[in-house]
Structures are given as structure tokens and as C-alpha cells.
Amino acid sequence: MFSKELLKGTLKTIILKLLEEKGRMYGYEITQHVKSLSDGKLILTEGALYPTLHKLESEGLLKTEKIFLGKRARKYYSLTPAGNKASISRLKEFREFSAAMHMILFSKTNPDGH
């Protein structure tokens, strides 16, 4: 498990990227997918996932559709055009951030970080 702080800054990026690949997903499906992609190392709690999903929807990055299964309603999320743009720019940003972090923490001038 990773710390809350680490996850907090990357959760939106994860959600946007998954939806970009999968088209549409519902909440439980996202948690399962993240778990399996990370070999169980990254667990999305409901308490982190749903507030973020609703937030992204209110920002116009996600749209939703509801499918009724008897008494249950399943809410599917997918990217809006703005969400698609955000996914691309967030991925680029994270790639650069990750490279910079790598340079800072694991460069030769810092042998302890190896």
C-alpha cells in the first residue's frame, strides 16, 4: 500500500487514463482494474475514488450514464472531449514529473538514494 499523499496527487491521472483506454467504466470496475494492473500494490478505497469521480464529473471532464439492473443502478463514467484533453496533458505532466523525481532522488550525486 502507498501513502494517501502519494495517491492523492495521482488519482485523477489514473482515472482519466483508464477511461481513455477502456471507454466507459463503473466505480467498482475501476478499483478492480487498478488492483490487478498494480499486482495488488495499489488499492483504491471507495472513500478516495467516489469523491474524485464526482469532482471530475462536476468539472466537465467526465460524463455518466446509468444502466438499471433490477433494483440496482450502475453508473458508468466516460471521458468528455475536455476529459480526453486533460488525460493527455496529465499523462505528459506525470511522465515529466516522474523523470524529474528520478533525477533528484536517484542521481549519482546522491548515492544513498540508490
Next chain:
Amino acid sequence: MVTELNNQQIAYVEDFLTAHQLDYPPLKEEMLDHICCMIESRMAEGISFHLASKKVFDTFGKDDMKELQDQTIFLLEQKPLTMKKISFLVLGLLLTAFTLVWGMKADPPSSYPLGKDFEVTSHFGMRLHPVYKKKKMHFGIDFRAPVGTPVYATSDGVVEKVAEQKRGYGNHIVLRHDDSFKSLYAQLSEIKVDSGQSVKKGDLIGLVGSSGTSTAPHLHYEVIKDGKKVDPVNYFTP
């Protein structure tokens, strides 16, 4: 084998959510499906609904659902507030910038520095210099006037320079009116303003004299536009 909860089981899960104070409808509906999925996935491993639901319910702390809901509502309400703050900030900045630019935009120096009753003894342009006796460019206008005649600012502005010299301009003042225009008043006997002081059009700034390179009491007046001396006559308004 795919296990699906029946209506009675779904109602049981719903009661769990209600007991945990999850009452925001869109979230409740969503969490209902989520927890049903969790239970179904455990039941697929071959355990009963009773055991599976107990195990799933146990993964949630007493206040987890309430916190989830509070956090969601908090994030949703944050948006209009932030947008409002940002728009106020932008509006404020625009207003400030506009005021500053507008404030800097004074009229060009347009009034007569001594009033209209004084004779122009030397115009802007080439002339025979009265002291050096050579043809020289005259970069301003000379008004003949007795020593002590009041000199007035020809537009709103700030005193950019106050100088006392024995030669050339003698005692003189430079006013800055805006980004473009300045005016200069020379050969004064007295200076009545300080450098950096704001002045309004028509304010008394000095008195006519004959200081500097001068043959008789007069006011030498210049208008400077974008660093270039221009004929003041073009800016006087009747």
C-alpha cells in the same frame, strides 16, 4: 458462475448504507451497486451471502460512509466558490489595470503657461540666436513677460525634474503628463514645486525670470512628445 444478488439481499445492503448515514441519493445508489459487486465477488469464491456481506461490511469503519459522503459534497461545493473567487480576482485586476492606464492617460499639455495675454517673441524653429548670434534650432516658444509673472502647469502631471542652472535653461521645471507627453518651463526666477509632486492643470509652478542664457525676462516653454521636442502651438487649445 456469476452470482447476482436477489432483491431481498439488495435491500439488506441498502439498510446497511442507511444505517451508516449515507443519504445523498446519487452516491447512495452508486455505493449500493459497489458493495453488491464486492459481495458478489466474495460469493463467487463459494461462500454464503450472509458471510460475504459480513466480511464486506467489516471492511468499512463506522464513519467511512459518512466521510465519503462529506468529502464528495465538500469537493462538489468547492467548485462554484473557487470559480467565484477567481472571477472576482480577475475583475479586480482588470479594474486596477484599467484605472492605472486611464490614470496615466492625461491630456496633452494644452493650456497657455502664462495665460493668453503674453506676446510670443520667438517661435519654434530655426532662428538667429540672440546671444550666440548664430542660426540655431529653437525647440520651444518664448513668451515675453515681466519677472514674477506666474507660470501655470499646462496639464495634469507629476514634477519630473526641478533644476537650478546658471546657463542654458537656467532655473527650470519638467512635468511628466503621461507615457507620451512632458512639458518644460525655463528661465524662471523662482520654482514653486518639488520634484515628485503631483500637479493639476492650471496650478502655479513657478515665476517668470531671466535665469540661464537669456537677454530679457521671458518664459521658454517646450512640449516633449515621446522624447522629441515638438511645436507647442500645435497643442494649445483656444
